[in-house]
Amino acid sequence: MTDTPNQAPARSILPKWVRGPQDFVGGIVLIGIALFALWASSDLQGMHGFSFGAGTAPRIFAVLLLLLGAAVAVVGVLKDGPHIAAYSWRGPFFVAASIVFFALAIRPVGLVVSAFVSFLIAALGSHETKWLEAIIVGACLTLGCALLFPYVLGLPMPMFPRFLVQ
Amino acid sequence: MELFANLAHGFVVAFSPVNLLMCLIGALVGTLVGVLPGIGTIATVAMLLPITFGLPPVGALIMLAGIYYGAQYGGSTTSILVNIPGEATSVVTALDGFQMAKQGRAGPALAIAAIGSFFAGCVATVLIAVLGAPLTKLALAFGPAEYFSLMVLGLIFAVVLAKGSVLKAIAMIVFGLLLSMVGSDIETGASRMAFNIPELADGLGFATVAMGVFGFAEIIRNLDAGSEMNRDLVQQKITGLMPTRKDIADSTPAIIRGTILGSILGILPGGGAVIASFAAYTLEKKIAKNPSRFGRGAIEGVAAPESANNAAAQTSFIPLLTLGIPPNAVMALMVGAMTIHGIVPGPQVMQKQPDLVWGMIASMWIGNLMLIIINLPLVGIWVRLLRVPYRLMFPSIVIFCAIGIYSVNNAPVDVILAGAFGLIGYWLIKHDFEPAPLLLGMVLGPLMEENLRRALLISRGDWSVFVSRPLSAVLLAIAGGLLVLAVLPALRAKRDEVFVESES
Known part of the structure; x- marks a missing residue:
């Protein structure tokens, strides 16, 4: 788990203003998932009157995830955080x-x-x-x-x- | 006196030969899992779900429950003897337990751990029996709005008590909620985000997701940690299990405190055995006259967390059996097991299925007794098991999981999905996202949606229903308060990070 060998900021593709790459990328991916879910549930019926349609809850959760993903990414920009851990294949x-x-x-x-x-x-x-x-x-x-x-x-x-x- | 009648009925059920056998198997498998690092309780319960298909529901649940509390025992054994916590719940036990073993006092440490666990198990069993009925009555006063608020509270608890970033834990819960939306809509039957894949029409099975995120992901992670975990076993001769009189005097109050703390944390949604053991250890250290003894073989440091984790493992059944709300990921899988057998968890279970509920409660006490009898003599065997190298263990776990998932629905697609979730889980671990809240969100998702819909339908679309009904408002207020509390110290802690002494 320790990623000590590549602690050095070398070979980072991310721009310099990203201070916590681990959180930043994590947040971006969550945003991606949320957008995908929004797209996937776009064909479902929304609210009719005051009762929920099939698509209401998925869209609520997707929007929430979108906001949270954005928040995580923002944290990654604003605060120093760990680098992305090394993956082995x-x-x-x-x-x-x-x-x-x-x-x-x-x-x-x-x-x-x-x-x-x-x-x-x-x-x-x-x-x-x-x-x-x-x-x-x-x-x-x-x-x-x-x-x-x-x-x-x-x-x-x-x-x-x-x-x-x- | 209804209580005793109920318990007596429970013991009659639990003492039937089949159920005794199930209890024994559960306790043994649990211990095994607890001993072996690399397979957790969640993955095991998920793995064994399909196996319980052929069993009667009571036996199946007795066995699964046995695995859960058995794992708490097993974890302590290896923590003490070889400083390898087989379960996250025993991490703190290793701190003092292993030191005791080094000083040649492994026997008393094991004995106190077992006695403490047994005592905690007895108390928790009684507690479940006592609290079950009144809580069930309370549950009947709950409308959809209250249920929804209670689940929000549960999820917030899970966030507050999880380690690491609050924000990321909430994100994981919402991700779980979103995943739970895949499949058919309960009310309209419309297919949601299923992309016309027939296997997805019923939604993602959470046994599948759990196995992926906890089983496969864990294996992959262990592999790149340079799989061969440090396992130079310092195998001590265990001489004399009997603790001295001083040991008993020292540990009795710790056991009692640990049991109380563990019971409370177990009942609270989002709690569970891991947090209970950490909290109990911290408490002991805080109130000790001489805190410096901790980490150097203080017997209280073994007694308290071991009692706490066992108490919590058992009391976490209370919200499941009374309210139908799983307080942690293992309980979420128990919901799955119940659903497989056509039982809907909730207040009505206590009335409709007294055999199941009371039989399971009684079996927990029997199981604890079995564990104490079985485990002390078997210690040597469990320790020897640790010599099985991971390079042989991990492919076996992979295959066993794969066959297990396949057998749930006879669907190869499920196996591939679990594999995909394994990779997702690996990614989550790499980005420091906790998978446990995800699973909890996934289980609570459909329940939350249903109650939210109903509440709004009853209130004719008025969202204020959640704050205008007093019970619901109180629950939401607690949730909000907790969240604020959780965020504030997090901010402070980050600022003080430089000064933080490295603990545990």
Whole structure:
């Protein structure tokens, strides 16, 4: 979590008058989310008479978020704050990839294959992974899940690849 | 005497073999989660929600409750023995607990933590039983305007008690409220911000969001923290669990104070176990004759926070069971669990589902007893578990979460959404936004909208209804006052930041 190495104001794309980049960018993104929500709910009916339409509450919340996002960004301009923490790409990338793979694979190839492969993809996310160990643990975990979810808990899910079952 | 009849009924329910088993499983899983850093209570409860599908509702809720208070126990064990707080609630316990362990007094520290927790658990159980009925009556006097104001108060509490910037916490709540709007409108059925994605028609499931923001995001964060957390275990031989007479004399008042403080903070919306343990530790330090002993192995520093977090974990069920308002993120997930089983939390639950409410209350006492019996002998095993390296643990958690989310609706889209929220959560952490208020806002969103709409419909569009009804006005006034209080010291604290001594 410590971002001590790049505390120096180097490589900042933000203009100098931004004193708290972490808050500033955070606020801007919230504003973006709020605008997106306003756009997304623009087709919904607003107030009619004194009763709420489907779009009233979403718009109220979106406007609130817009104001709060702006306030956070203003704080980022006015007050000295931390720099944006360094992101690493490896962990997020492989964990996300593992999740996406699982989501795409569970229907066509079933629990056994998708859980095992996802485990190995997720394991790529750490540079400390030892492969033999990971494969053994992954296999055990897959076996455990394959017994736990469908049999012990009675949750129906595809187990094996479709083409093998048929 | 209705109280005793109710409690007796509860014990009959809780002592059925299935429920005893559920209670035991919950307590054990909770302890496990509490011991292992890197998986929090929220993520675990979210992860196990689908598992409770096949269970009867009483058993399911007993198990989930067990996880919550079990985690408080587990967290203290590792805090004391190896200075690794498995849960945020045990961070302060590590301060004095680990020092005691270093001085060879791990046994008494563990015993006092367990005794304190058990005592707190007993008091909290009685408190829930006593306060349940009157609060339910109060709840019946609530109209939509009062409900709305109460939820505002709850959210403000969450903000005031959260660490960090008040402004950012409010922003997170509103973000949560906004997320809760996705899906179908309750009254008109219009699809809102769902972009014609069928899986979004019912809204974002908060198990999905919780798993993303607390489960996946936490994993990703741990990974770039140079995953291998410092785990050189200083495994002490634990000799003699018995505290000395002096230990007991020293810690008894601390346990009582911690229990009272924890119970109060637990009931208040937005509170919860984390704040309770911090507050209890601070209180002990403030009133101690010799504050310098703290941080050097003062037994009060273990007794008070451990009692407080356990008391708070249990009393936070009170607003959920009586008013139907979840005071913190874990309770929000309990709402989810109840909804899955077709139970709408609120004042009517006490009357319509006495088995559920009283069974759960009784099970908490039984669970606490189980924890004290199970955990002291099992300490060695829990500590050994810490040797499982994170590089093997994290892919396992990822897979387990993914299967869990998939099984909720058999929907692959949910898994991808949880992944997306994992990345969003990672971003939030990087920008120092707290994810807990987001989840609370997300759960309260639909309730707030519904009550706001109703209140305005009844008042024929007159917004002054929120201040003209006395109960509602009082609630809003408290909320406003709290907010002012929260903002003022924040301003002052920022100015004095230079002089702040580094505490905890």
